[in-house]
Amino acid sequence: MTNHQYVTLPPAQPLPEGVQILPETASHAEVIEALNAFSFGPGRFAKSAYKLRRNNPPVLAYNRVCMLNGRLIGAVCFSRIRIGPAPALLLGPLAVHPDFKNKGIGLALMRDGMAAAKAAGETLVVLVGDAPYYARAGFLPVPRGQMVMPGPVDYGRLLACEFVAGSLEQAHGPMRPDPRDS
Numbered sequence: 001m002t003n004h005q006y007v008t009l010p011p012a013q014p015l016p017e018g019v020q021i022l023p024e025t026a027s028h029a030e031v032i033e034a035l036n037a038f039s040f041g042p043g044r045f046a047k048s049a050y051k052l053r054r055n056n057p058p059v060l061a062y063n064r065v066c067m068l069n070g071r072l073i074g075a076v077c078f079s080r081i082r083i084g085p086a087p088a089l090l091l092g093p094l095a096v097h098p099d100f101k102n103k104g105i106g107l108a109l110m111r112d113g114m115a116a117a118k119a120a121g122e123t124l125v126v127l128v129g130d131a132p133y134y135a136r137a138g139f140l141p142v143p144r145g146q147m148v149m150p151g152p153v154d155y156g157r158l159l160a161c162e163f164v165a166g167s168l169e170q171a172h173g174p175m176r177p178d179p180r181d182s
């Protein structure tokens with residue numbers, strides 16, 4: 001087992017009353033897009049991670065939404081990519097409405113989506129994000145030079161979490177979208 005391997009996370013903090021984590025359905029797409037626009041602004045389209053998501057439908061089976069009284073207050077998305085020849089999932093965007101920050105929702109969304117991905121036989125998840133936050137979900141920095149994003153990125157923010165020991169080691173080279181059975 002390497003340091004990057006996903007292990008069962010410690011119990012999540014109890015979510016606020018009435019908050020539910022559910023699989024995303026097609027009907028959520030518009031509201032999720034609005035939440036992402038609000039959270040990340042138009043600059044999100046210029047990010048290298050976005051290039052991996054363009055024309056690459058998300059994997060609805062792993063995507064999760066957070067609902068409270070019929071309102072969508074958070075969402076996490078996964079897309080299929082290849083890193084060299086190796087299959088992987090790209091996690092993101094992850095967004096929680098600011099009115100509901102620091103209630104464990106971001107971590108609960110990731111935990112649920114990643115558990116579904118692991119159970120379905122996925123092997124590796126990568127993302128670009130703040131290492132101190134994502135370390136809480138089992139992500140660690142990718143060794144420098146191992147992966148190449150399709151555009152500029154701060155490689156110190158490129159993080160990985162493996163479900164199967166050795167899957168990170170096999171993921172070397174350029175990253176590209178891998179739209180399939182999403």
Ligand SMILES: CC(C)(COP(=O)(O)OP(=O)(O)OC[C@H]1O[C@@H](n2cnc3c(N)ncnc32)[C@H](O)[C@@H]1OP(=O)(O)O)[C@@H](O)C(=O)NCCC(=O)NCCS
Nearest residue numbers: 039094095096101102103104105106107128129130132133
């Ligand atoms: C980042 C984000 C997803 C966190 O969601 P959340 O539901 O508020 O987070 P959680 O409740 O699961 O976790 C909160 C904890 O993580 C910490 N945390 C949150 N963002 C952090 C960050 N960027 N770096 C380090 N720690 C962070 C909080 O301080 C809090 O710590 P505590 O438990 O010690 O009080 C949410 O704030 C958000 O949507 N932000 C705008 C979009 C964004 O930046 N997305 C992530 C892209 S990298």
